[in-house]
Amino acid sequence: MDLNRRHFVALVLGAAASAPALRGAFAQADPLPSWSDGAPKKAILDFVKATTESGGAKFVPPEERIACFDQDGTLWVEQPIYTQLVYCFDRVPDVVKAKPRLAGEQPFKTVLSGDRAAMARLPMNDLVKIVAATLTGMDVEVFREDVAKWIAEAHDPRWKRPYTDLIYLPQLELMRFLRANGYKTYIVTGGGQDFVRAYAERVYGVPPEQVVGTAGRVRYQYDAAGKPVLMKEPTLLLNDDKAGKPEGIHLVIGRRPRFAFGNSSGDREMCEYTTVGGGARMAMLLLHDDGDREYAYGPARGLPNSRVGTFPQALDDEAQKKGWSVVSMKKDWNRVFAWAN
Amino acid sequence: MDLNRRHFVALVLGAAASAPALRGAFAQADPLPSWSDGAPKKAILDFVKATTESGGAKFVPPEERIACFDQDGTLWVEQPIYTQLVYCFDRVPDVVKAKPRLAGEQPFKTVLSGDRAAMARLPMNDLVKIVAATLTGMDVEVFREDVAKWIAEAHDPRWKRPYTDLIYLPQLELMRFLRANGYKTYIVTGGGQDFVRAYAERVYGVPPEQVVGTAGRVRYQYDAAGKPVLMKEPTLLLNDDKAGKPEGIHLVIGRRPRFAFGNSSGDREMCEYTTVGGGARMAMLLLHDDGDREYAYGPARGLPNSRVGTFPQALDDEAQKKGWSVVSMKKDWNRVFAWAN
Numbered sequence: 001m002d003l004n005r006r007h008f009v010a011l012v013l014g015a016a017a018s019a020p021a022l023r024g025a026f027a028q029a030d031p032l033p034s035w036s037d038g039a040p041k042k043a044i045l046d047f048v049k050a051t052t053e054s055g056g057a058k059f060v061p062p063e064e065r066i067a068c069f070d071q072d073g074t075l076w077v078e079q080p081i082y083t084q085l086v087y088c089f090d091r092v093p094d095v096v097k098a099k100p101r102l103a104g105e106q107p108f109k110t111v112l113s114g115d116r117a118a119m120a121r122l123p124m125n126d127l128v129k130i131v132a133a134t135l136t137g138m139d140v141e142v143f144r145e146d147v148a149k150w151i152a153e154a155h156d157p158r159w160k161r162p163y164t165d166l167i168y169l170p171q172l173e174l175m176r177f178l179r180a181n182g183y184k185t186y187i188v189t190g191g192g193q194d195f196v197r198a199y200a201e202r203v204y205g206v207p208p209e210q211v212v213g214t215a216g217r218v219r220y221q222y223d224a225a226g227k228p229v230l231m232k233e234p235t236l237l238l239n240d241d242k243a244g245k246p247e248g249i250h251l252v253i254g255r256r257p258r259f260a261f262g263n264s265s266g267d268r269e270m271c272e273y274t275t276v277g278g279g280a281r282m283a284m285l286l287l288h289d290d291g292d293r294e295y296a297y298g299p300a301r302g303l304p305n306s307r308v309g310t311f312p313q314a315l316d317d318e319a320q321k322k323g324w325s326v327v328s329m330k331k332d333w334n335r336v337f338a339w340a341n
Numbered sequence: 342m343d344l345n346r347r348h349f350v351a352l353v354l355g356a357a358a359s360a361p362a363l364r365g366a367f368a369q370a371d372p373l374p375s376w377s378d379g380a381p382k383k384a385i386l387d388f389v390k391a392t393t394e395s396g397g398a399k400f401v402p403p404e405e406r407i408a409c410f411d412q413d414g415t416l417w418v419e420q421p422i423y424t425q426l427v428y429c430f431d432r433v434p435d436v437v438k439a440k441p442r443l444a445g446e447q448p449f450k451t452v453l454s455g456d457r458a459a460m461a462r463l464p465m466n467d468l469v470k471i472v473a474a475t476l477t478g479m480d481v482e483v484f485r486e487d488v489a490k491w492i493a494e495a496h497d498p499r500w501k502r503p504y505t506d507l508i509y510l511p512q513l514e515l516m517r518f519l520r521a522n523g524y525k526t527y528i529v530t531g532g533g534q535d536f537v538r539a540y541a542e543r544v545y546g547v548p549p550e551q552v553v554g555t556a557g558r559v560r561y562q563y564d565a566a567g568k569p570v571l572m573k574e575p576t577l578l579l580n581d582d583k584a585g586k587p588e589g590i591h592l593v594i595g596r597r598p599r600f601a602f603g604n605s606s607g608d609r610e611m612c613e614y615t616t617v618g619g620g621a622r623m624a625m626l627l628l629h630d631d632g633d634r635e636y637a638y639g640p641a642r643g644l645p646n647s648r649v650g651t652f653p654q655a656l657d658d659e660a661q662k663k664g665w666s667v668v669s670m671k672k673d674w675n676r677v678f679a680w681a682n
Binding site: 063066193201209211215217227237238243251252269 | 404562584610613
């Protein structure tokens with residue numbers, strides 16, 4: 001099948017899902033097979049039905065169907081450290097090769113030692129140094145290629161699988177279901193915008209222009225051969241976390257989402273911003289309460305505390321009060337990863 | 342026709358234009374009737390054909406079909422001053438009402454005098470003061486509603502028509518033609534991102550998420566009633582002009598465009614960035630050489646100099662050298678506005 005035809009078919013199928021005549025056929029097949037029956041699954045199905053039902057009180061015009069997903073801990077595993085930090089650590093040897101004096105300096109010395117436990121304990125100001133040294137100073141295209149190469153090769157130590165295998169199957173189903181109903185799915189991540197864009201289209205079906213993330217300034221300049229390049233600079237432009245999420249959504253998307261999905265206190269403001277708009281709106285939070293299949297951390301509901309992806313009891317309480325759906329990984333997902341039962 | 346069905350039809354037609362079986366039908370009707378036969382029109386038709394012809398050497402996958410248009414002087418009239426500045430001037434009385442001490446201060450005094458010639462001569466640092474006073478300090482939603490209201494009512498003094506009537510018909514045809522062939526049309530403007538987003542969907546068919554413009558920081562905060570709002574702050578985040586255009590394109594879109602259309606030295610870098618990528622790429626520049634139907638300014642090709650939208654001879658020379666298409670309004674457009682012959 002050629003690309004034009006594939007595009008044509010995809011558009012027709014995408015639209016067909018919201019065309020009344022064909023909706024019956026879709027309703028028969030479960031669009032969310034990895035989601036167990038329960039309140040969150042029902043809430044999703046009800047929301048999508050209500051917002052796409054022409055003439056209904058909660059109908060949302062197609063152009064306003066914006067759905068935003070956090071990435072780390074919402075679309076894929078974030079424990080024990082963010083995947084992007086692993087990338088940064090893995091890049092340190094190359095950075096030191098270019099600037100040998102760094103070999104004897106902290107925090108580079110710790111990273112070069114390979115002591116993962118020590119690396120996981122590095123304080124924030126050390127992490128910032130590593131991030132600045134490994135994520136800036138190069139052409140955006142060189143960076144993108146390097147990330148794409150790394151993510152195709154690097155393996156998570158617990159499951160011995162590529163990091164992109166650690167994407168949650170129920171979320172891929174949900175994103176596909178939303179898109180089939182005319183929603184534009186965005187990733188709104190505290191992670192680096194350029195980092196996530198390097199693989200989001202391939203692994204999530206989310207194109208670069210639908211990734212909002214923490215972004216540094218880029219500068220348009222000319223290389224030695226006179227070719228214009230966009231250089232990544234160590235100046236922070238958007239810190240896409242907490243209040244920075246609605247700010248980033250406004251900057252890149254320019255409309256208030258109808259649907260938001262997060263998993264930690266970093267997503268609180270995105271959920272709030274989404275749901276205080278008029279008309280039909282929905283927010284969901286994933287609770288990691290499944291240490292067997294993934295990880296268990298909170299500290300909400302007595303789960304262990306965690307340095308990464310904190311879900312405090314106050315957020316759980318706020319969600320109950322405001323009608324945000326809290327998804328229990330253990331109870332609401334009958335599968336977590338595509339490769340595991 | 343209900344919204345769902347309209348969306349369905351639009352998607353099918355949009356895709357159909359690039360489906361080989363139906364292209365014949367499209368080719369019979371001229372998609373660019375306001376464009377006169379000549380090199381620029383031929384270049385557009387050839388480019389779109391080549392980039393959408395499945396299996397062709399210059400085929401561009403649908404997801405990479407990004408077309409970027411400057412706004413002022415490219416999509417609508419920019420003379421004698423940018424429309425957004427007229428909005429700022431019109432807002433000054435309200436600003437002074439809220440802060441009466443400004444009434445006796447410059448440049449507010451000049452604006453309040455209503456002397457348009459003096460307003461047009463205000464130096465850049467005075468304009469910055471007016472811009473900061475009128476475009477920041479309010480909730481983004483209040484701002485959007487105010488712009489939408491203003492642009493529905495304000496009239497251009499020369500033609501006594503709403504500013505949105507000063508959009509060039511040939512460009513609306515071109516954007517529609519590109520979209521019908523799977524291109525996503527973006528506006529990449531030196532004007533304010535929030536300003537242009539307030540009307541771009543209605544008048545250009547370009548949704549907010551496809552408007553890249555000069556942007557200030559917004560801050561997520563709570564109003565007196567405890568409602569979260571995004572406040573516009575006077576801190577510049579992106580100056581979307583000259584080198585800032587490729588930088589803004591990277592920030593918001595994250596891919597290099599295939600097609601760029603500008604009209605001044607502010608668009609040089611966008612055209613350059615677009616065309617130095619691999620594969621099929623195209624850049625166009627509009628030359629305002631039609632004082633009867635619109636305005637004549639350059640100073641390229643001996644046209645009068647202008648404070649707004651400078652098109653220097655060096656840009657004309659660069660365009661010739663690099664194969665960027667220079668469009669003569671006088672020669673290449675048989676119509677300029679939808680309401681004029």
